[in-house]
Amino acid sequence: MSLLEIDTLAVQYHTLHGAVQAVRGVTLSIERGRAVGLVGESGCGKTTLARALIGVLPRNAAITGGRVRFDGADLLQLSGDALNNYRWRRIAMVPQAAMDSLDPVYRVGDQLVETMRLRGGLTSPQARERAERLFALIGLEPGRLRLYPHELSGGMKQRVVIAMALALDPQLVIADEPVTALDVIVQHQVLRTLRELQETLQLSLLLITHDISVVADLCDDVAVMYAGRIVEAGSVREVFAAPHHPYTMGLRNAFPSLRARSARLVPIEGYPPDLASPPAGCAFAPRCPFAIERCWHDDPALLPTTGGRLAACHRAAEADALRTQAPQAFARLETTGPQSVRPGAPPAGGTL
Ligand SMILES: Nc1ncnc2c1ncn2[C@@H]1O[C@H](COP(=O)(O)OP(=O)(O)OP(=O)(O)O)[C@@H](O)[C@H]1O
Ligand code: SF4
Ligand SMILES: [Mg+2]
Incomplete structure (x- = not known):
């Protein structure tokens, strides 16, 4: 226990x-x-x-x-x-x-x-x-x-x-x-x-x-933690080596000591939601380069992924592929800015 x-x-x-x-x-x-x-x-x-x-x-x-x-x-x-x-x-x-x-x-x-x-x-x-x-x-x-x-x-x-x-x-x-x-x-x-x-x-x-x-x-x-929830949990070594949640991927890209010296730091565009009126779907969707239609109305639960880890993301099963695209995908949001609600928009940089 x-x-x-x-x-x-x-x-x-x-x-x-x-x-x-x-x-x-x-x-x-x-x-x-x-x-x-x-x-x-x-x-x-x-x-x-x-x-x-x-x-x-x-x-x-x-x-x-x-x-x-x-x-x-x-x-x-x-x-x-x-x-x-x-x-x-x-x-x-x-x-x-x-x-x-x-x-x-x-x-x-x-x-x-x-x-x-x-x-x-x-x-x-x-x-x-x-x-x-x-x-x-x-x-x-x-x-x-x-x-x-x-x-x-x-x-x-x-x-x-x-x-x-x-x-x-x-x-x-x-x-x-x-x-x-x-x-x-x-x-x-x-x-x-x-x-x-x-x-x-x-x-x-x-x-x-x-x-x-x-x-x-x-x-x-x-x-x-993001917007009042735990979105990813696990051992430090595993989570930072290979995050399963796009928010953790974004944090990893944004911090100097967790990136190779040569890698460019990429901030996570936008702000967390107002907790006086949290969104119906995933709270990270407006800042997530991998958001799909479902993310805007279906709040993901914190579920086991692999190796005793937990993540709250509809696309956690694709984490390995998303992680390789994350630096470029977050950098693209740096120019376009956070997304507004886009039901039916195609997934960025991946499939589902
Ligand atoms: N006494 C309060 N009355 C109303 N709202 C509050 C109060 N204290 C905190 N909040 C709100 O609750 C939310 C969570 O605040 P909290 O202080 O727990 O965040 P935090 O993660 O500890 O932030 P920080 O990293 O700045 O310390 C915020 O939206 C904050 O504005
Ligand atoms: S549920 Fe969707 S919006 Fe939320 S982190 Fe996962 S892919 Fe991004
Ligand atoms: Mg505090």
């Missing part, structure tokens, strides 16, 4: 302009001791999914369907103390922009100790001793426990936030864009530390990022 099993989870935000379907039936599993990268463009629902898992959605959000099982327990049925027993103790989160949430008027060590006392029931001496061990683990000298947040660099603050997430020895850590505010070299150092900790402590890690090269570098598995 997987440590975390998410089954067709749906989350909506209620706004003055109607419901925003931020998570539209996400299905995803995380195995014990694996690092999973969750990638996708801004606004595709990554943070909403993460917050739903840990039960900290904003007040205008509601889970409208699906199930989440963690170590066999049905998380969405838990509340109060039972939920708290999972939150932070067994599933911890490094929230997006977390280092800005450190309280500027308290020493970082005191904040860490307080977290362990209040959420974990440790005594002060126990918490102090553990705080020193955690600082050593994340690569900070124990003396820095006495410092205030403004006395630490961005990279050090982010390490403190990671220590807070590890404070109660969780089985799963969800890290939401844990390094975006840092410069590239520090980003790399902090991410490496996170990966080493994940391996040493045998944690499961859900690493959320825009940057697929980070996932390619650090994770075992990847889930690609």
Whole structure:
């Protein structure tokens, strides 16, 4: 059994302009001791999914369907103390922009100790001793426990936030864009530390990022999210070597570190759909060079392809052929622009 099993989870935000379907039936599993990268463009629902898992959605959000099982327990049925027993103790989160949430008027060590006392029931001496061990683990000298947040660099603050997430020895850590505010070299150092900790402590890690090269570098598995859905999932090695979904093919062509040095980078034209009124068919169709008539009205389900992989595409069985055409096909869209609804249009660069 997987440590975390998410089954067709749906989350909506209620706004003055109607419901925003931020998570539209996400299905995803995380195995014990694996690092999973969750990638996708801004606004595709990554943070909403993460917050739903840990039960900290904003007040205008509601889970409208699906199930989440963690170590066999049905998380969405838990509340109060039972939920708290999972939150932070067994599933911890490094929230997006977390280092800005450190309280500027308290020493970082005191904040860490307080977290362990209040959420974990440790005594002060126990918490102090553990705080020193955690600082050593994340690569900070124990003396820095006495410092205030403004006395630490961005990279050090982010390490403190990671220590807070590890404070109660969780089985799963969800890290939401844990390094975006840092410069590239520090980003790399902090991410490496996170990966080493994940391996040493045998944690499961859900690493959320825009940057697929980070996932390619650090994770075992990847889930690609688009417009509130997972559109492709599998092992990092296989998915990036031979994507089965056109969106992943497009992402691979658009990122420098995943292309041969000589290959030209090709952006994916257009924008994701407005989640206040998602389309009836495949949400990627207007940006997909391989869209066929069926794609515009029939939403593809996430289904097994080959080698234990999953993809949500009507043309997944033709993935090998589409992949070879992808660089030219996405480049053509660069000149013509995203497509409008074209029922009956012939498939681009292939047959069906
Ligand atoms: N509090 C909110 N009220 C209404 N809509 C929201 C709220 N928070 C997020 N949304 C909308 O929900 C959708 C998903 O947002 P979310 O923050 O989960 O995306 P994301 O993938 O984490 O984006 P980013 O990469 O920019 O962090 C977006 O359309 C966003 O505008
Ligand atoms: S279902 Fe159609 S539009 Fe969607 S990704 Fe596959 S080919 Fe492209
Ligand atoms: Mg986010």
